[in-house]
Amino acid sequence: MAYVLLIDDDLEFVLEQVRQSFPAPEHKVIPVATGAAGIEQVRTAPPDVILLDLRLPDQSGLAVYEQIRAIDARIPVIFITSATTADTAIEAMKQGAFNYLHKPLDLQQLDDVVGEALEVAERMQSPVVLRGESWDDGSDSAFVGTSRTMLEAFKAIGRVAAQDVPVLISGESGTGKELAARAVYQHSARARAPFLALNCAAIPESLLESELFGHEKGAFTGADRRRVGKFEQCSGGTIMLDEIGDMPLALQAKILRLLQEQTFERVGGNETVRTDVRIIAATHRDLRALAAEGKFRSDLYYRLAVCTVHLPPLRERGEDLAVLTRHFLARASREFGKDVRAVAPEALDRLRAYSWPGNVRELQSVVKQALLRASGNVLLPNFLPELGVAAPRSVPPSGGLDIDAFISRELTATATDLYLTTHRELDKVLLPRVLEFTKGNHRQAARILGIARQTMRSKLRGLGIHVTHLVSSDEDDSVE
Ligand SMILES: Nc1ncnc2c1ncn2[C@@H]1O[C@H](COP(=O)(O)OP(=O)(O)OP(=O)(O)O)[C@@H](O)[C@H]1O
Numbered sequence: 001m002a003y004v005l006l007i008d009d010d011l012e013f014v015l016e017q018v019r020q021s022f023p024a025p026e027h028k029v030i031p032v033a034t035g036a037a038g039i040e041q042v043r044t045a046p047p048d049v050i051l052l053d054l055r056l057p058d059q060s061g062l063a064v065y066e067q068i069r070a071i072d073a074r075i076p077v078i079f080i081t082s083a084t085t086a087d088t089a090i091e092a093m094k095q096g097a098f099n100y101l102h103k104p105l106d107l108q109q110l111d112d113v114v115g116e117a118l119e120v121a122e123r124m125q126s127p128v129v130l131r132g133e134s135w136d137d138g139s140d141s142a143f144v145g146t147s148r149t150m151l152e153a154f155k156a157i158g159r160v161a162a163q164d165v166p167v168l169i170s171g172e173s174g175t176g177k178e179l180a181a182r183a184v185y186q187h188s189a190r191a192r193a194p195f196l197a198l199n200c201a202a203i204p205e206s207l208l209e210s211e212l213f214g215h216e217k218g219a220f221t222g223a224d225r226r227r228v229g230k231f232e233q234c235s236g237g238t239i240m241l242d243e244i245g246d247m248p249l250a251l252q253a254k255i256l257r258l259l260q261e262q263t264f265e266r267v268g269g270n271e272t273v274r275t276d277v278r279i280i281a282a283t284h285r286d287l288r289a290l291a292a293e294g295k296f297r298s299d300l301y302y303r304l305a306v307c308t309v310h311l312p313p314l315r316e317r318g319e320d321l322a323v324l325t326r327h328f329l330a331r332a333s334r335e336f337g338k339d340v341r342a343v344a345p346e347a348l349d350r351l352r353a354y355s356w357p358g359n360v361r362e363l364q365s366v367v368k369q370a371l372l373r374a375s376g377n378v379l380l381p382n383f384l385p386e387l388g389v390a391a392p393r394s395v396p397p398s399g400g401l402d403i404d405a406f407i408s409r410e411l412t413a414t415a416t417d418l419y420l421t422t423h424r425e426l427d428k429v430l431l432p433r434v435l436e437f438t439k440g441n442h443r444q445a446a447r448i449l450g451i452a453r454q455t456m457r458s459k460l461r462g463l464g465i466h467v468t469h470l471v472s473s474d475e476d477d478s479v480e
Pocket of ligand 1: 142143144145171172173174175176177178179180242284360361364
């Protein structure tokens with residue numbers, strides 16, 4: 001359940017819109033009409049996200065924002081502005097506001113921006129617990145591993161977290177780099193300041209610079225107002241640059257300067273902006289090799305590689321496979337209201353024989369699929385999907401889905417959940433296709449599909465499909 005605090009004296013119209021977008025009982029919207037009441041609410045019952053009008057009867061929205069930040073800088077604050085207060089909204093972004101929306105509110109933007117803020121807040125606030133020993137409570141943010149290599153990684157996380165220097169996290173896709181970055185952040189001196197994660201490979205090259213550094217009005221066609229970038233917005237906090245190996249060389253130079261001097265210029269601007277951000281870079285590529293080939297700046301590589309955390313691939317983690325399988329089984333059992341507690345040794349043997357190119361993410365998906373088919377409380381080998389075929393996809397499949405072939409393959413006398421697994425298979429193709437069609441527009445996609453946006457989001461998450469908000473509130477979401 002999301003808890004949204006609305007601080008706005010226009011309680012009739014705006015409140016109605018917010019309630020429409022975030023209906024009870026799944027959501028709780030608490031409205032207050034003054035800054036003082038809002039601050040009191042944040043103090044006594046901290047919300048997940050705050051919508052704050054810039055114009056309030058008792059004090060300015062910016063003053064209220066400063067006080068909220070002092071209480072907890074991690075709660076995302078989205079400003080509500082009228083056209084005349086847009087400049088102040090930009091000022092608020094410079095001070096770390098999450099985003100801003102114009103009145104009258106556009107319901108889709110409201111939904112997208114608040115939805116994204118909730119995801120960001122969850123990343124910051126749900127604690128990543130490093131689990132070297134106990135593993136079977138299925139807790140959502142547990143970072144599980146008992147193998148020697150994972151214990152080394154946990155130690156490295158502990159070692160680098162406290163030092164206020166850049167960190168480089170390496171590991172194949174699905175090995176837990178984002179979890180590691182969150183753990184570093186949460187154990188650092190900046191843990192009470194914001195954390196933003198950005199996937200450099202998912203953002204078109206032409207937009208990435210502006211996303212990170214912002215731009216001035218008129219910097220390029222369509223830049224009709226100044227935009228504050230992530231490095232300015234997140235000053236005091238931590239930024240995860242995921243897939244940094246995919247960053248264009250020109251932009252790497254700008255990152256290097258930021259690391260050396262903590263300064264930069266917005267795109268199309270001359271003003272030197274000062275910031276104070278800790279960078280956690282992550283990559284599935286071999287940056288040292290890329291640097292040797294001239295495809296990654298070696299000076300940036302050496303700067304980033306002072307503190308490193310390496311996450312080994314699942315196939316090299318020995319005993320972790322069983323531990324993680326039980327962990328995900330406990331989690332999925334809870335999620336689907338089943339009670340499958342044990343894994344048959346033959347099922348584990350089959351899992352061990354596989355090479356796991358998609359690593360822990362793939363295992364998580366396989367266990368979920370197996371659980372959906374399971375009956376009784378032991379996970380038997382015939383509940384497992386065909387390994388390699390059922391690997392999660394993060395990009396839309398190009399060849400489409402042969403649903404008839406899928407059903408023929410799965411239709412056995414022992415199948416118990418063919419309805420669910422077939423629908424999941426269909427979702428893997430359908431959802432990305434519809435989002436592609438709507439250019440990442442969630443509201444439109446949900447409307448076309450005829451399902452609730454929240455349902456669509458949770459389905460995407462369940463399938464391991466990540467949706468990232470790319471640019472600003474004015475623009476769209478897109479599929480990674
Ligand atoms: N050791 C672990 N314990 C529990 N869950 C894990 C572990 N490692 C990964 N996961 C889960 O696997 C999924 C993928 O992890 P994560 O997104 O951190 O990987 P990644 O290396 O950043 O992947 P990518 O490079 O594709 O972005 C997430 O759902 C995460 O919670």
